[in-house]
Amino acid sequence: MSTATSSVVLSDVRPAAVGRRYTLTAQALHWVTAILMFSVLPLAWVMVNMPHDAPSREWIYTLHKSVGLTILALVAFRLAWRAAHPAPPLPAHLARWEALAARVSHWLLYLVLIGMPISGYLFSAFKGHSTTYFDLFTIPAPGPDKQLTSVALWFHVVTGQWLVYALIVLHLGATAWHVAVRRDRVLERMMPEPDLRT
Ligand code: HEM
Numbered sequence: 668m669s670t671a672t673s674s675v676v677l678s679d680v681r682p683a684a685v686g687r688r689y690t691l692t693a694q695a696l697h698w699v700t701a702i703l704m705f706s707v708l709p710l711a712w713v714m715v716n717m718p719h720d721a722p723s724r725e726w727i728y729t730l731h732k733s734v735g736l737t738i739l740a741l742v743a744f745r746l747a748w749r750a751a752h753p754a755p756p757l758p759a760h761l762a763r764w765e766a767l768a769a770r771v772s773h774w775l776l777y778l779v780l781i782g783m784p785i786s787g788y789l790f791s792a793f794k795g796h797s798t799t800y801f802d803l804f805t806i807p808a809p810g811p812d813k814q815l816t817s818v819a820l821w822f823h824v825v826t827g828q829w830l831v832y833a834l835i836v837l838h839l840g841a842t843a844w845h846v847a848v849r850r851d852r853v854l855e856r857m858m859p860e861p862d863l864r865t
């Protein structure tokens with residue numbers, strides 16, 4: 668193919684491809700948050716099942732809380748970024764129910780990404796524990812309150828964690844379905860654009 672023809676092909680393809688992807692910043696925030704979510708959950712399972720006198724127990728709690736608060740900060744930034752750089756329109760071939768399911772499940776994921784760290788912090792704080800962020804600084808606790816502790820525990824552990832598991836299973840299932848069955852390149856929307864010049 669001549670150079671002239673390649674440049675025509677590239678100029679035809681690129682703008683459309685760029686428009687169909689999340690920005691690089693949104694992609695980076697998505698993948699870093701996903702990795703942190705896949706870390707904060709096993710930390711939770713380990714810490715709640717550890718013997719109370721285990722020497723590393725306090726450190727694992729601090730790690731769980733610190734990773735959780737990092738998720739909160741990243742998601743706050745991500746939502747601000749999203750407001751300024753809206754998500755690419757959903758692919759036109761999706762049925763109405765599919766587009767609706769994608770939108771609702773994405774906003775529910777954002778809800779748990781914000782609600783879980785806040786309820787976790789409140790649970791700790793109303794139990795009277797201050798929160799240490801990676802040994803860097805300490806966020807004080809307002810003081811013990813039994814009723815508010817139960818409300819926060821209900822959100823974080825009794826319902827919140829199961830909502831998180833259900834949404835992640837749904838999210839990964841939907842992605843796998845798009846990749847393996849529909850083969851409609853939805854995963855590529857969350858991937859950097861390959862450099863077609865090489
Ligand atoms: C996205 C962020 C977070 C997620 C997904 C998450 C998830 C979980 C899960 C699944 C459990 C329950 C484990 C079990 O019972 O098997 C748990 C427990 C706990 N989390 Fe989090 N967490 C997050 C953030 C936080 C933060 C920021 C704090 C505090 C600052 C925190 C404090 C706690 C505490 C104290 C428990 C133990 C609750 C108990 O004693 O039953 N979490 N977390």
Ligand code: HEM
Nearest residue numbers: 697701704749754769773776777835838842853854856857
């Ligand atoms: C291996 C794991 C994961 C894969 C393969 C994956 C894949 C994807 C893909 C392809 C999209 C774009 C969907 C579209 O184009 O409409 C997306 C969006 C999204 N993902 Fe994931 N994801 C993963 C893990 C996670 C986790 C753990 C979370 C949070 C708990 C998460 C939260 C989100 C959210 C909130 C969006 C919507 C983005 C927006 O519109 O602003 N993802 N994911």
